[in-house]
Amino acid sequence: MARPILLAVDDDVNVLEAVVQDLRRNYGAEYRVMRAASGQAALDTLAQVKAREEPVALLLSDQRMPGISGVEFLERSRELYADAKRVLLTAYADTEAAIQAINSARIHYYLNKPWDPPEEKLYPVLSDLLDDWKADYRPVFEGLRVIGHRWSPRDHSVRSFLSSNHVPYRWFDIASEDAVKLLEERKLDSERLPLVVFPDGSSLADPEPETLAAKVGLSVKATQEFYDLIVVGAGPAGLAGAVYGASEGLRTLVVEPEAPGGQAGTTSKIENYLGFPAGITGADMGRRAHIQATRFGAEFLTQRAAGLRVDGQYRFILLADGREVSSHVVLLAPGVQYRKLDIPGGDRFTGRGIYYGAALVEAASCKGEDVIVVGGANSAGQAALHFASYAKSVVMLVRGKGLEATMSKYLIDEIDRTSNVQVRPGTEVLEAFGEDHLERIKLRGPQGEWETCAGSLFVFIGAAPRTDWLPASILRDEKGFVLAGPDLRVDGKLATEWKENREPYLLESSVPGVFVAGDVRHGSVKRVASAVGEGSIAVQFVHQYLAGF
Ligand SMILES: Cc1cc2nc3c(=O)[nH]c(=O)nc-3n(C[C@H](O)[C@H](O)[C@H](O)COP(=O)(O)OP(=O)(O)OC[C@H]3O[C@@H](n4cnc5c(N)ncnc54)[C@H](O)[C@@H]3O)c2cc1C
Numbered sequence: 434m435a436r437p438i439l440l441a442v443d444d445d446v447n448v449l450e451a452v453v454q455d456l457r458r459n460y461g462a463e464y465r466v467m468r469a470a471s472g473q474a475a476l477d478t479l480a481q482v483k484a485r486e487e488p489v490a491l492l493l494s495d496q497r498m499p500g501i502s503g504v505e506f507l508e509r510s511r512e513l514y515a516d517a518k519r520v521l522l523t524a525y526a527d528t529e530a531a532i533q534a535i536n537s538a539r540i541h542y543y544l545n546k547p548w549d550p551p552e553e554k555l556y557p558v559l560s561d562l563l564d565d566w567k568a569d570y571r572p573v574f575e576g577l578r579v580i581g582h583r584w585s586p587r588d589h590s591v592r593s594f595l596s597s598n599h600v601p602y603r604w605f606d607i608a609s610e611d612a613v614k615l616l617e618e619r620k621l622d623s624e625r626l627p628l629v630v631f632p633d634g635s636s637l638a639d640p641e642p643e644t645l646a647a648k649v650g651l652s653v654k655a656t657q658e659f660y661d662l663i664v665v666g667a668g669p670a671g672l673a674g675a676v677y678g679a680s681e682g683l684r685t686l687v688v689e690p691e692a693p694g695g696q697a698g699t700t701s702k703i704e705n706y707l708g709f710p711a712g713i714t715g716a717d718m719g720r721r722a723h724i725q726a727t728r729f730g731a732e733f734l735t736q737r738a739a740g741l742r743v744d745g746q747y748r749f750i751l752l753a754d755g756r757e758v759s760s761h762v763v764l765l766a767p768g769v770q771y772r773k774l775d776i777p778g779g780d781r782f783t784g785r786g787i788y789y790g791a792a793l794v795e796a797a798s799c800k801g802e803d804v805i806v807v808g809g810a811n812s813a814g815q816a817a818l819h820f821a822s823y824a825k826s827v828v829m830l831v832r833g834k835g836l837e838a839t840m841s842k843y844l845i846d847e848i849d850r851t852s853n854v855q856v857r858p859g860t861e862v863l864e865a866f867g868e869d870h871l872e873r874i875k876l877r878g879p880q881g882e883w884e885t886c887a888g889s890l891f892v893f894i895g896a897a898p899r900t901d902w903l904p905a906s907i908l909r910d911e912k913g914f915v916l917a918g919p920d921l922r923v924d925g926k927l928a929t930e931w932k933e934n935r936e937p938y939l940l941e942s943s944v945p946g947v948f949v950a951g952d953v954r955h956g957s958v959k960r961v962a963s964a965v966g967e968g969s970i971a972v973q974f975v976h977q978y979l980a981g982f
Pocket residue numbers: 665666667668669670671688689690691692693694695696697699700701702703704705706736737738739766767768769790811812813815893899902950951952953958959960961962964
């Protein structure tokens with residue numbers, strides 16, 4: 434496989450030489466370092482390597498160059514290598530322009546010149562970006578293959594599971610020549626799809642997530658009988674609980690059926706999380722937090738919690754495969770799930786053209802298509818912008834009068850700037866039609882009712898808590914959100930279910946030793962930062978609870 438390319442661009446030969454030397458010294462073994470003395474030369478180089486299908490990992494460009502400026506080059510480079518990391522080299526005087534370029538050219542970072550010593554000022558930034566690039570990069574493929582129907586919900590969930598767990602795979606439509614050839618070569622039966630074919634020749638037909646997890650080497654069985662803390666869910670809240678719990682010496686087990694990252698993992702980019710001026714994808718955040726928690730000793734199981742029971746001071750979590758794990762304390766952080774579109778045809782076409790929160794997995798397969806996004810909050814805006822890089826056009830159907838009341842201003846501004854995204858206020862979906870998959874939808878808008886063609890409809894209209902597996906002893910509000918701490922008081926009196934001679938801790942549920950954090954908690958603020966905050970605060974109360982033993 435060709436080594437991925439790092440391309441340095443500067444019109445000053447001495448500076449260019451210095452950058453190239455610094456890059457070679459640290460990254461030469463793994464990457465090929467190339468150079469260009471102008472923005473145009475750099476674009477020509479990119480076109481040539483693109484023709485040879487060589488991977489490009491990083492573009493590091495000076496800002497002030499005659500002809501094409503650094504920002505313009507980085508912006509135009511996206512047409513050829515949208516996934517390469519883009520870094521601008523600037524003088525202090527250009528810092529303001531560089532910050533603007535984070536939005537306009539979607540640059541990932543800017544570095545002030547000079548960058549000496551590189552060990553402090555250059556390598557940490559570039560290594561971080563290259564780690565992110567590597568996590569998403571799929572080299573020429575020699576591994577796992579999935580054969581299925583594009584419009585099948587099962588196919589969609591298997592692909593979604595693999596990509597969210599960073600398991601590289603190639604997908605073949607059952608009707609394609611490649612699929613037919615593979616089935617013949619391996620003498621495989623296509624009766625039950627999707628079919629997952631492994632490099633060793635074995636295959637799994639329509640596998641459950643736990644079976645697939647075990648086969649691709651994800652952990653499904655706990656290594657210990659007993660833990661101090663079991664965290665249910667590895668979204669931002671659960672991951673924060675795991676990082677703080679494990680780092681403070683608690684034997685911590687995290688139970689999560691999907692890849693770490695939670696809902697944030699499905700969002701295209703979180704742009705308002707503190708400390709990430711160029712935004713961070715939820716998947717990256719999940720991957721980083723997972724590594725961090727594991728480094729502190731937390732253990733992760735690819736399993737779904739299916740029940741919770743209490744026996745004296747012990748708490749037991751029943752897993753979907755029938756096993757049980759036990760602990761002193763449980764932190765519930767299972768988040769919420771997307772609210773479904775309640776229209777005729779809505780259920781029938783779920784996973785067959787109607788998708789919930791699936792932006793990242795489906796975006797690439799909508800290349801050149803017309804896509805419809807339903808919803809007017811931040812999640813819908815992020816998805817629309819993400820699709821805009823792949824699809825021909827994106828139409829946002831918004832029930833309200835506009836986006837101002839429901840969406841952050843920075844997203845509204847970016848939608849305004851994106852020419853292939855169109856917003857239709859005051860419009861709702863009434864019905865979905867089609868044969869095998871979604872083909873048309875009926876809409877109602879200010880101009881009346883009409884039907885339109887629709888191959889893919891992505892729905893972001895709110896969410897409900899994932900708490901139906903919990904016992905009745907965990908008190909919830911009328912919508913199913915878990916009550917905790919002061920919310921266990923009604924008219925000033927503690928709920929009768931609370932039997933302890935002490936007040937419940939903040940974030941403690943009606944069952945002592947079972948804490949709750951993040952979106953699933955009654956009254957929570959539905960934001961990544963709040964979920965992270967609650968997950969970490971909960972651990973303080975876990976210590977206080979354990980101190981009472
Ligand atoms: C499309 C979209 C865009 C968003 N954009 C932003 C943004 O830009 N900025 C921002 O601050 N917030 C954003 N949010 C909100 C943010 O993602 C959530 O507030 C945050 O993810 C909540 O974290 P959490 O850990 O409570 O729950 P979640 O992120 O929902 O994570 C819960 C986890 O628990 C797992 N789980 C569920 N049930 C079980 C079970 N029974 N057993 C084991 N595990 C289980 C799930 O698989 C999931 O991984 C966005 C949300 C969406 C949907």
